[in-house]
Amino acid sequence: MRSFLSLTALTSLALHVLAQDVDQLKADLGDVQAVFPGDGDYTTAAQPFNLRFTGIAPIAVTYPTDAAQVGTAILAGSKQNLQVVARGGGHSYIANGLGGKDGALVVDMSKMKDIQVNEDGSATIQTGNRLGDVVRVLSENGRAMPHGTCPFVGAGGHMSFGGYGFTSRQWGLAMDTIYSADVVLANGTAVTASETENADLLWALKGAAPSFGIVTAWHSHTFEQPQNATVFTDTYDLTVEEAVSMVDAFTAFTFSGLPPSFGSELTITKGSEKGKVTIAHVGAIYANVESVNETLSGFTDNVPEPVSISRSPGSYVDSVLNLGGVDSLDVSKPDSNDTFYTKSLVIPEAEPMTDEALTAWFDYNANEGFDSDLQWFLQIQMYGGNGSVINQVDTDATAYAHRSSLYTYQLYASSPNLLPPFPDNGYTFLDDMVDIITSSMPSDWEYGAYLNYVEERLENWQDLYYDSHYQKLQTIKAAYDPNNVFYFPTSIEVPSA
Template sequence: MRAVFALAAFVALPSICSGQNTTKLKEQFIAENITALFQNDVGYVAASHNLRYTVEPIAIAYPITPEQISAVVKAGVDQTLNVVARSGGHSYIANGLGGTNGSLVVDLSRMKSITVDEATGNAIIGPGNRLGDVALALSDAGRGLPHGRCAYVGIGGHSGFGGWGYASRMWGMTLDNVLSAEVVLANGSIVTASEDSNPELYWGVRGSSASFGIVASLEFRTHAVPSSATAFEFLWEMDIPTASNAFIKFQSWALSGDIPLEFGGEIGFLKGSSYGLVQFAFLGNYFGPADSFNSTIAPFFDTLPPPDTAAVTQGTWIEALAAIAVGDLNTTTQPDSNDTFYAKSLMAPQTVPLTNASMTSLVTFLAEVGFNSSDFWHVEVELYGGNQSAINQVNFDDTAFAHRDTLFTFQPYASSPNLLPPYPNSGFSFVDGMVSSLTSNMPNDWEWGAYPNYIDDRLLGWQRRYYGSHYDRLRLLKSSVDPHDTFHFPTSIEEPQV
């Protein structure tokens, strides 16, 4: 399946305020030996991963130490600039560039150290590392983390807001494995956030990190990699009744209690070859013994017709990750890609499963309205829950992540026809329609959530959809560590109402 990558709607943005003193900024950066690029400098590139957005920061700074991050933050505060962190740059709505013109971007791409303690297995990871690079480095030490399969996503943002991957039912979200973080606050101080030091900040950076400071390094609990692993991807073309029944069976299997924690996967929908058809994909990783893979998936797989295509790779942990990854795990082999798209999310609670009517409604919408769309599109239905899933075993208030009762996370995604701007207005209503086809067939009081790493600046009531009842606590933390809203972007945590 195609990767789910970056951002959201093209808007006209104001020019950078002429009152901002770029000369002073340059002098401050030179004094601290900080590399920074300003508009008209050779190499200044502020391209968003999602080309729907055109954003021009006042400057992009490239610190290499926490002390340099502190100096950048202080320089931004001195001119009352919005300061934002950019790790991998895959924010769906260009939050890593500030979302609007004139922000000061702290680009962390040069902070890429990774060290693994041989005794504990804990790893100190720089926030500028991409997921593929993290996977390779940890694998060399026989260790692993749960994280997404898009190799180019940055670990800083990924772990700051969630971090789901095929190992998450076994090991939790990426953020669940953060033991401590080194954070630069708005006053320039460099602090440690952990259970024993600044525990409230530690709570907040595991769910809404970028609103409270710039994370300079992360300490992770890593895991011994399994002795074998399987990557799989099966694809069918199905009519509406067959695909709807397959979707229903997938939920039944997820709720049955028969899925071991070593299984991680999702189903996906893509455009069919004719009206009334969809492509139905079943893909993921299995981290149990290779000879038990077929029996593990059999309760679901045996309810389906024979697949049109099948790809199964069995080998080591890293071979299985590479087989299902989007992009080369070694991200230096080729440049990152761009797209022009709109994406949303819906996190479906396990306590109130999807109705058959809602699942059939989504499939019907995709097979009919989706076929007539000129956009490239897909819907991913990621399995979070099931019996004893590590994601849902974490106490609700232990981290700022607010969705500990999730069964599935949906990600509907549509690109422009040629993947380039302009983005068609019809794309917004099409993606919105994917979500409403589900919600309109669920109870009116259905408490669905949304995933902060699939950020959508058109989502009404985003504060509660993303953060649930944790939002008020997050606002109090914001007022404590960033009272002047220095770390501001379109969906940053808001200051408490006075």
């Protein structure tokens, strides 16, 4: 793996460390494995997934093997007033798992990867597991659960903030499967959070977990693994007018009474020529291929002919591999890095984007997007519609606030060669894109944003991510972490005195 940690960052960290007693920190960590600056594997241990954040230098990266060692690490850090952050898969888009700035103590969960499937079909999933691990073990037991497509993403953060995938319309978000959690608090104690024990903490964990403690294991319901799964991809090359009509058709399709076992998204990329966009309708139905074509006719009958069609029937695991773009569930090797910026929009069911807003958006994508040297894609992910389990959960049942969503948009732009530095025009490209959408909608449009596509430049992030739940989260934060030990750029803030 290439090293990107700069000499400047290491020098900055060295100055910061002067204010800390590193020898005492090492002594307080005791038997907990830890990597410090100057150690041979520190550069790899401190490397972010998003290389835009190369240079963030933690004071140390620890690797506990059980809850007791997690508690030891937390107490060792808080004793010196360090920010303590959990890292699961390390895929935070803004390197929250490194603390977001120099000097954090990282508690890396990768040594805690046990998964137990119980006789009743429930599962205990330690948070050092990646989604590929979860799929593999559950599948060996004939079980499955909702989750995203990338097998390398960690179960800790993914389940903390949502966890959308193509099974979510029938099973909910990954977070919705959780019925209890094992968590280590800021005072180093290990507790259970459930409906009957620390219920307020469980509520907060299901939407904002890393702000309140370090979850060592999720206890989750699982589902019988589908017998069949068919992945489909239909690709279109469209003018702006055709693209607007396609999204309108997609919205009508979403509300048409689709079977819950159907999930899909529209992925938008650069078109074949200026003034056009490419749109791929990608998804899966957890049934045989005949069911796919029958279900899709409600959409394909109302849009232009695609330039390519793909149908990939197979097993459930085949569908996970296909959608994840991998040929194995082995996630022991590092995932590929990227240098990117993202934004998100949660579109309410009650007020989808108007044709005026869609036209302005697609005009921008088809023209400025075509001229851009960035590697970009946009996704319109189907959350809502009749029968979606995501929106059947009461809005106030969890800290996750967006239970009346139609779509979540992910807007993603990488540097031209996927490596640093990230160009300034990459920020304006996506910022302007979102501004075009929001300025074309009514001023009281109640859109939101999605934390698994977190960004560090988002104004009013408290409301956009958490809506009316933020004040309650602050109250719970004050109860469980009054000294703000678990701090990172988008962590829940301790309320002012």
